[in-house]
Amino acid sequence: MTVPGLIQFDEWQDTYALRVETMRSSAVRDLFAAASRSDIISLSGGMPDITGLPLREVGEVIARAVLEEGVAGLQYGDTTGRLKTKQVVCDLMRDFHVATSPEDVLVTTGAQQALDLIGKTFLNQGDVVITEGPTYLGALQAFSAYQPDIHTVPFDDEGIRTDLLEEELERLGRGGAKFIYTIPNFQNPGGVTMSLARRARLLELARRFDVLVVEDDPYGRLRFEGEPLPCLRSLDDEVVYLGTVSKVFAPGLRTGWVIAPHPILSKLKLVKQGTDLCGSALNQVIVERYFNETDWRTTLTGACERYRRRRDAMLEALAEFFPPEARWTRPEGGLFVWVTLPEYIDTPQMLSVALENGVTFVPGDGCYPAGSGKGRNSMRIAFCYEEPDKIREAVRRLSLVIEERMELCRAFIAAGQLR
């Protein structure tokens, strides 16, 4: 029973597993409710712009599919996914010069489930995982459930610092890390893309130190500038590759995939059985039909065009409004820009003030492992969801909040209270 206004006593508080104690709620997810207030401009969510989807056509495709597939489209299905869906995945991977056949593919309930399955399959408590720092907060959430020790390696404009990665691997020794988790294209939250030289170097290090590489590639097709680079999986078939339709079609289908060496795939399949039995047959049917029967490339080109205009608006506004002390990345695709502020600015604290001023962002600390103390002077701002004029206004609002805090800090410093 809940008594309004009182903190609820939790009689089950001693029964939760230890892993729950260290779990943090995603700031992005928690901002969902706030972001729906009409006066707030959200730079926090990574929601793709799917306003260009031909809804009438999608609806008709689905209605036809339900009739034509019959009950098979509404029944339980194979744990690894429908054969036709896997064939669509293979077709999509061919664009990336990855030769796969359906038996190399496990269809997952979004790429987020793939991260959970990988954590569940590989991680004992205390095992070491290496990620970029900052990295995708959902990956941190997924892995954390298995209580690993997450080590982060910084990136620069060419992606993960492979020199620092090498030092880390040398410290850990051969087999000292379970896997390296990386987002080579338009990294979340960094927006940076790993150069070809770094890709080759990372794979070389992984082989030398006998570490599995997990390549997460949700944004690979969202390039609106420059030339595509080969994905890690196309360079080394021991790489575990994660893909998703979320940013290419729609997140509401919760359909992603893993491509992995067969022994790993069979373990992931076993683990998926207990996790959710199988993916939604209907969603898979819709994915098959969308990629086989609609002009999805044109729809996607339209979305990328909108992302490019929004990124331009964001970079222009940052240059115009943000203080000279701030630095930020310049993505050639994807959804995000990563901003680093002076060290004395605390973005988690700043969030509530920003909300009052009608703008949201993701504080940087959430993109580092819990308790690391890192990222508190940085933030992820997304350019994917709002129109250019709103992005400009949001960046302006944010700059005012930052300026105010910088003023405050300067006053403190002047008063000798802070160094």
Place this chain on the structure above:
Amino acid sequence: MTVPGLIQFDEWQDTYALRVETMRSSAVRDLFAAASRSDIISLSGGMPDITGLPLREVGEVIARAVLEEGVAGLQYGDTTGRLKTKQVVCDLMRDFHVATSPEDVLVTTGAQQALDLIGKTFLNQGDVVITEGPTYLGALQAFSAYQPDIHTVPFDDEGIRTDLLEEELERLGRGGAKFIYTIPNFQNPGGVTMSLARRARLLELARRFDVLVVEDDPYGRLRFEGEPLPCLRSLDDEVVYLGTVSKVFAPGLRTGWVIAPHPILSKLKLVKQGTDLCGSALNQVIVERYFNETDWRTTLTGACERYRRRRDAMLEALAEFFPPEARWTRPEGGLFVWVTLPEYIDTPQMLSVALENGVTFVPGDGCYPAGSGKGRNSMRIAFCYEEPDKIREAVRRLSLVIEERMELCRAFIAAGQLR
């Protein structure tokens, strides 16, 4: 690289987590492929009969929903589920005299995910869970990932033996078990239903020994004989209740739900974030529309009528063909009958012979925790999926396989080789 005909060397075999070693693949899932051979009659799967679904109407409902909901139906959604979906859940629960509001509900990716989330939220390695023995093999798979110690309590025709449950709880002491997992209605695999007296007794014991009760109720609406009994949740609002649309609408939507005390619900929500972010918005929209816009009760009544005829065919065939030494349950609803054979019959071994003879079943050992050694002379046979004449033929085939093995055993006994 896979070389045909050779067992593949797994260079990652030392990197898997310990939990994977004890995981077993579900016999049901593995039989999926075999069961699709046209000469085989499957008594193994728990796939509901959804042939009565009005496919044209469902297709049209979906097409309309995609247009009317717009991009919201294809976007990321709230981790706890769509408000309208939760309202549908509340409406459904009202039939069971459970008063809930949307904030009591977490929408999950099928009830299987709810089992995973409960394991993840409550179980440290070695924690004790109490289940009926035998129990749902998917629950064993879900919980096992968190390496608990699963204790089983047998059932009889009135459901779980609460006298033995009391002994077990006394042995464990207050707070000695994390939760009791039970399927009160048409238990999987038992087919038995817990009597009202046992329900009251189980709740009394749970309160006395301070143990959470997890009530899994996928089959509650599939009653085709006798009077419904109140669900545990309607008798005690500390019970965690799991529901699903799989057997009431369609499994291909992967939509289930948890109703739980708020503190527990907030932990489950946190855990769900890292597991798959959120459920499929589209599937939730379809669920809303199906229950609000179609005559689903009539469709379900039709399905129950078919189940009743099939159960009758199965019970008649068992009485006619099975040896007098065999015993079986007599379900008043649901999908399954549980058969116990003489102790010297080994059903896991018998499965391949049965397959050769064109019939599949679930060997009983899979419905007990791995390594318990229990259930090897029993089997789950499902009457949900095949027509009465096929069920009769399948039971006949199965009886021949059993008779043959009994003959063999009797010959061994006569020769003094076996006692």
